[in-house]
Amino acid sequence: VLDAYLALTGDPDAAASAARDLARRAGLDDPRLEAALALFEERNGFIAARGLPLERFVFTGSFARNLDYYTGFIFEVADGEGGESAAGIKPLVGGGRYDGLLQHLGSPDALPAVGCSFWLERLGGER
Structure with missing residues (x-):
């Protein structure tokens, strides 16, 4: 699971979706993980709301x-x-x-x- 997370890369929205999918496939049902992912997605929303092109940002798990x-x-x-x-x-x-x-x-x-x-x-x- 850790290797799969460290391999995540791409725009932040795609990375958030991939991280959620990874957590689901790995059976990681933890409210702390959910809170961290929600915060990440919220930050992505704030970045996009400021008019910054989120697709030009790169998330890298490593x-x-x-x-x-x-x-x-x-x-x-x-x-x-x-x-x-x-x-x-x-x-x-x-x-x-x-x-x-x-x-x-x-x-x-x-x-x-x-x-x-x-x-x-x-x-x-x-x-």
Whole structure:
């Protein structure tokens, strides 16, 4: 089941449908999994509602950021030219949610957080 999930790739709507199908075939009837899939589909809806072409987004089940403090949605933005990343392209921006990081660093409370890094040298153009 894990290998099948890690092999999922495609636009987010197709990936959500494939993940639901995989869970059903594997007999994974868990409310936490249902909640995660519903949240993923809801996020897809918000992205599409903002006028962003969801079909140009790529979900990859094997994608991960190299930092373990992320707690939710993670992402990369790429131009599709050269280099290698989880999606096979050089990222221009990468980031995600890390709600537990500040508490891990000493905050008395967990604080919701999201951030990203830009690789300015990859943006091209005149300097």
